[in-house]
Amino acid sequence: MGTEPTGPTESAGPTRSAHTRWFRSVDWLTIALVLGGLLLVYYFTPLVSLFLSASPSDVIGRLADPSVQSAATTSLLSASITTVLATVFGLPLAYWLARAETRWKNAVLAVVVLPLVLPPTVGGVVLLTVFGPNTLLGGTAAAAGLPLTRSLAGVVLAQTFVASPFVVVTAKAAFESVDRTLEHASRSLGKSRWATARNVTLPLAGPGILAGVTLAFARAMGEFGATMMVAYYPRTMPVEIWVSFQSLGLDSAYPVAILLVVISVAALLVLNTVASNPWR
Amino acid sequence: MTLELSRLAKTYGEFTFGPVDLTVGDEVLAVLGPSGSGKTTLLSLVAGIAEPASGSILLDGRELVGRPLEDRRVGMVFQEGALFPHMTARENVEYAAVSDERVADLAATLELEGVLDRRPPTLSGGERQRVALARTLAADPDVLLLDEPLSSLDAPIRKRLRDELHDLFASLDIPVLYVTHDQRTATALGDRLAIVGDGTLEQVGSPSAVLDRPASRFVARFTGTENLFEGTVAERTGGDILVRVGDVRFQTAGSTVAESAVPGAAVTVCIHPSRVELEPLDASVDGGAEQANAVTGTVARWLNEGNEYRIDVEVSGGLTLVANVRPPTFERLGVDIGSEIRVLAPRESIHLIPDSGESR
Numbered sequence: 029m030g031t032e033p034t035g036p037t038e039s040a041g042p043t044r045s046a047h048t049r050w051f052r053s054v055d056w057l058t059i060a061l062v063l064g065g066l067l068l069v070y071y072f073t074p075l076v077s078l079f080l081s082a083s084p085s086d087v088i089g090r091l092a093d094p095s096v097q098s099a100a101t102t103s104l105l106s107a108s109i110t111t112v113l114a115t116v117f118g119l120p121l122a123y124w125l126a127r128a129e130t131r132w133k134n135a136v137l138a139v140v141v142l143p144l145v146l147p148p149t150v151g152g153v154v155l156l157t158v159f160g161p162n163t164l165l166g167g168t169a170a171a172a173g174l175p176l177t178r179s180l181a182g183v184v185l186a187q188t189f190v191a192s193p194f195v196v197v198t199a200k201a202a203f204e205s206v207d208r209t210l211e212h213a214s215r216s217l218g219k220s221r222w223a224t225a226r227n228v229t230l231p232l233a234g235p236g237i238l239a240g241v242t243l244a245f246a247r248a249m250g251e252f253g254a255t256m257m258v259a260y261y262p263r264t265m266p267v268e269i270w271v272s273f274q275s276l277g278l279d280s281a282y283p284v285a286i287l288l289v290v291i292s293v294a295a296l297l298v299l300n301t302v303a304s305n306p307w308r
Numbered sequence: 309m310t311l312e313l314s315r316l317a318k319t320y321g322e323f324t325f326g327p328v329d330l331t332v333g334d335e336v337l338a339v340l341g342p343s344g345s346g347k348t349t350l351l352s353l354v355a356g357i358a359e360p361a362s363g364s365i366l367l368d369g370r371e372l373v374g375r376p377l378e379d380r381r382v383g384m385v386f387q388e389g390a391l392f393p394h395m396t397a398r399e400n401v402e403y404a405a406v407s408d409e410r411v412a413d414l415a416a417t418l419e420l421e422g423v424l425d426r427r428p429p430t431l432s433g434g435e436r437q438r439v440a441l442a443r444t445l446a447a448d449p450d451v452l453l454l455d456e457p458l459s460s461l462d463a464p465i466r467k468r469l470r471d472e473l474h475d476l477f478a479s480l481d482i483p484v485l486y487v488t489h490d491q492r493t494a495t496a497l498g499d500r501l502a503i504v505g506d507g508t509l510e511q512v513g514s515p516s517a518v519l520d521r522p523a524s525r526f527v528a529r530f531t532g533t534e535n536l537f538e539g540t541v542a543e544r545t546g547g548d549i550l551v552r553v554g555d556v557r558f559q560t561a562g563s564t565v566a567e568s569a570v571p572g573a574a575v576t577v578c579i580h581p582s583r584v585e586l587e588p589l590d591a592s593v594d595g596g597a598e599q600a601n602a603v604t605g606t607v608a609r610w611l612n613e614g615n616e617y618r619i620d621v622e623v624s625g626g627l628t629l630v631a632n633v634r635p636p637t638f639e640r641l642g643v644d645i646g647s648e649i650r651v652l653a654p655r656e657s658i659h660l661i662p663d664s665g666e667s668r
Contacts, residue, residue: 212357213390215377217404217447227403231394 075289082282090283099268100287106183106264107191107248113184114192114244119237122196123225126203137200144193151189152257159185159258182259190254191247195240202236202304203229235304242303246295250288309334309368309450311354311483316363318349325349325507327363332483337512338498339487342530346507347487351453354485355384367450383449385457389440391428397439398424405446414442417476434465441476452484458493470496491531495519503527519580521659528578528661534630535579538663541569551577551660554625558601561655574663583657584631586619586641587650601653605629607645610638619643621651629653 090096125137143151159166159176166176176182206229214224230237252266260267265284273281310333317326325346330337341347352358354365356377365372372380391400397420398411405411415421418438423431431439437457444452458466458473474497477484488494494501495515503510503518503526511523522528528536539553549560549569558577569575589604605623617638619631629651633641641649 207390209386209388209390210392212355212377213384213386213443214392214403216355216357216380216382216384217443218378218381219404220378221376228392232392 078282078285078289082279082286087283087286090280091287095263096268096284096287099263099265099284102180102183102262103249103265106180106187107245109180109184110187110191110248111241111245113188114195114248115237115241118192118195118240118244119199122199122237122240123203123229125196125200127208140193140196142193143189144197148190148251148253149257152186152254155185155189155254155258176258178259178261180259180262183255183262183264186254186258187248187251190251191244194243194247195237198240198243199233199237202233202240205236206232235302239299239303242295242298246292249291249295309482310366311451311485312364312366313354314364314366316353316360316365318353318358318360320349323349323507325353326360328509330502330509330512332485334481334483335499336477336484336486336497337500337502338494338515339485339502339504340491340494340498340530341489341504343489345504347489347504348455349507350504351384351455351485351487354451355382355453356380381448381450382453383444383447383451384453385437385440385444385455387455387457388460389428389436389457391431391436391439391443393428396425396427397431397435400428400439401442401446403443403446406448410446410448411442414445418442418472432465433461434469437461437469441473445480450482452480452482454484454486456488459488459490466493473497503530505530522578522661525576525661528576528659533578533580535577535581535584537577537627539575539577539660541571541573541575541660544569544571548655549660551575551658553577554627556603556623556625556627558653558658559655560658560660569660569662576661576663578659578661579629579653579657581618581630581632582616583654584629585652585654586621586631586633586637586643587652588641589648589650591650601655601658603629603651604648605651607643607647607649609645610643617643621649623651 121136121140125133125140146154156177157163159169159182161167161170161175161177169176169181174181176185210228210232211224214228215221219227250266251264252270255264256267256270263271265288269281269284269288272284310331312332313328313330315327315329317324317328319325323344323346328350339347339350349358353360354372356372356375360373363373367380367382372382391397392403395403398415401411401414401420401424402408415424418441420435420438420442423435423439428436428439440457441454458469461469470493477497486494486497498515500513501515501518502512505526511518511527513521518527519531522531522533525536537553539551539558541549542552542557543550547561551558551560587602603623605621608620608622608628610617610619613632616632616634619633619638621629621631623629631651643649
């Protein structure tokens, strides 16, 4: 700094400065846009292609098929039950994780996140070791007329395992975003913990909780791996796609796939409107 | 109502609060201290936001330690108001109100009628604190805690709200603990001051007692006594004491002097700059120089601090005395750097702190 370069550096000067000029003239934002744009095209093209692959009459015709209708009913019913279960059991855990001051918190959180990182088929295997027909629990339940595999209950068990962590993790972040001072203020006004949670914490965390619930529903609708293992029957929509693809070829899988895409887009709409999208 | 804290202590990592003993009656106790000194910890313990490691908090004989926040009847006004953002101002006040009349009364007293239907984010800082205060009082607490409620407000609004709080507090018959780091707010609002430093109560007393007779160097320095000198007691005759600081001698009046100030004892001499007087050399001294501790010095520098001028005068032996004078006095004196001036430290203005070896 301060003095002009002399001697050897001077001879290297022109090429280096030309290089530097080129380097500076590159608009990195443009490059980022091109690279990112390619990725966007990669996401979007197959979706458009899917909608072009099946004619509307094909889709409507397939939708009249009893097996598709039964799959849609099973999926909507099981995903709804799963969402309710995930919410009822997930919210208290999320609140505890957000507010408790204990060193066990991280360990508990790791357990919650485990189903998210575990391959879904492995999740299915794990569930079968507890709920399978030859286990104590599964056997007893089956004998009592409530089989936990190859049943709606089995579908719900598989979906809940895989989807409920979305409620816990997202709602935990939503609870954490509520200033604790507001809860202290409410309680110092004579309101109990429960009244405070109901009147202050829940309303303020509401959009974040709704986001978690929506994500869990979307994940449950799309669940395939664990469901395949635990309850091949009654077929959910993802399983129906697999069966159609295997037995009749790709063409017959399109209509159900389109139906699932529509449901996913609807979930995305909820996320970006009433809920607070955690990834926005 | 009487709030009695005894041997109250709490540790946060490296920071230790207490043990603190304190009794607050139906009065305003202004808790004054630098940030990080433990003022908010004190409030948290009383409110029940934090539990103490040891000690007790009695409210009219009822133990508060171990009780949840909601069972304490201790109201708290938080620094930024902590209003519920999803409720209007009215809903905030109504949230825990004992009656509708109380809401109406408070809205009238705190001049909130115009803003009741607005949501907190649209309120100004001053309005937000009024709503917060109304909300806290609506629940009819037995103790009122305030955690620097004015600190985030602009000076004119702060001043106005401070005056309103003064009148409002006078109408409350409950213990009020008002935490602040601002001395003006503390002396304006507090019936008594409690000075907190590094987790302990340094001094509790009336504003004038604390400001004029600080119990420690920390209190003296924190309340603005810049003239602090190491001295030795030279003579004690009756109540009067003669202290020597270098080769300057100060005569003090007995009433402000500690018992332990026997000849030879090391003391800290405190003279608040607002008590130091300056006179031109040619002015006649009435009553004798001894009475007023008059010494001649040289003006080393002066600063215009807005409401007053701060003048540093070097007297013999490298001792510098700081004097705060009001603008008319400053203009009359015609202070010039390097000019000679007479410094008077009246006997009553000199306060001695026995040297306990502390060097803060």
